[in-house]
Amino acid sequence: MQWLTRRLLAAVAIAGVLVGVGAPMALADGATCTSYNLFGVCMVWAGTPATPGDSGGSGSSPGGGSGGTPTIPIIQIDGQDCLPVGLADPQPPQTEAVWAGHTDGAIYHCEVPTGLGGMFVAGYLIPYWSLAAPAAPPDPAALAQQAVASMQLQAVRVGIVPEARAGSVGLVGMPNWMWVSAPDAKTFGPITRTASAGGWDVSATAQVAGVSWDMGDGQVVTCAGPGTPYQASYGASSSPDCGHTYTRQGTHIVRATSHWVVAWSGIGQAGTITLDLTQATDVTIGEAQVLTQ
Template sequence: MGAPVATAEGATCVSYNLFGVCTLWAESPADPGDGGGSRSGSNDGPNGVPIMQIEGHYCMPTGLADPQPPQSEAVWEGRTDGAIYVCEVPAGRGGMFVVGYLISYWSLTAPAAPPDPETLAQQAVASMELQAVRIGIVPEAQPGSVGLVGMPNWMWVSAPDAPTFGPITRTASAGGWSVSATAQVASVSWDMGDGRVVTCAGSGTPYEASYGAASSPDCGHTYTRQGDYTVRATSHWVVTWSGIGQAGTISLDLTQATDVTIGEAQVLTQ
């Protein structure tokens, strides 16, 4: 693209996209030996390596340019030390018209690679301290509470909150890089202890005495034999995360258990 173009702020354009628009400005370091490198914006990443952004999106350092461009290229800015490195703007993140391209920039030393975004996402999830659901069920799990064979049982998440049902959002950072994650329970599977598993999309409806012998509108079960059953409620968490130019999902299951007693009506009336 010819000679570098200096700005009023003293920065120089060292890389252009296919449309002739400057995509990377470099600040001339006071001391060429300080490993300053090129930067876009003012954020610094790990070990002082610049975080370069284009139109609000990260570009990802990918290593040495191969082959190295001739030292007559503008990106060198007349330097003879250091090397030219490449930073990638991920496909679909460079604007409406540019669907992925590379930026070349100078650095005295090899830039530190950004942290693994999924590792930061896992750290964000760990900081949420997610918990299994609190079980609400009729018959209640307490002495003297007995359900009946053939009568509806109700299951629900008792007092759902952010740690037990979501949504909950946390951010993890390392050296200037950040990843944000949001967790939400997608469904709850109720293993009723009799070989049946009931999957409920929501938190269920808490039972009230006024409902009588009605069935739960969204999360219920009917036992066909008397006995003592262990009910296990497994909440299926879905975590969506994004950062450092990437995004993904993490699945996580947490289980809580309780016991219920089911009896025959004729036995209870004797």
């Protein structure tokens, strides 16, 4: 059994589908196809639409008539997306159907990545003919970093009692409340942004997983949520979810560090980015004076 036939039957057995090998597909407007799949069907390169009247020709980049470099080198075989990974080694005989009768160009592989789905299993290499080597996709992790940068994430706005203002003094032994004041997408999340390059997209979603409050007295309080804003009606009660009690007087610098977790995915990959942002304020703690006569 021939080289490509063996690979095709293996894929069909795994995917549980039947695929026929037919003649090369005709292109609109007399354009010349520059990439064929193993079924002898012209490849479809997703990307910038072709310029009207541009015939492409044998000297154009893979794209089936666009006449220019495709912006998204995702090859589609009967609806299956795959990512170009390089030359097939060894090159199959030119008698194989994948050559579609061509004697120039070369046979390349594209890999079905996890998450794209389709008729082939993830990791399967699909051979195809192309007149020119396809452009390599960008680094998805780098695009994820660009997406995070576009979010313009900020440290939390500190809410705390006693407040950081003249005349606001807390007491030793009395509960203090901490919270994220007016949380929004940029200070607490969730927030989603997408970065693109060459037609490829990576999306990232950021959310604060928790806030660590360095109270300035050697104690660090970690709160899972934004905390509860203090109201006068609460009196001297303790915060239900984010509080602290000082044991000595003085002015303490409080640092609230938000721990961001960013989940990203795209170009067949996924990952997580973590980063910390800190905002500082200060509180004054005094001691209650007992007056005697």
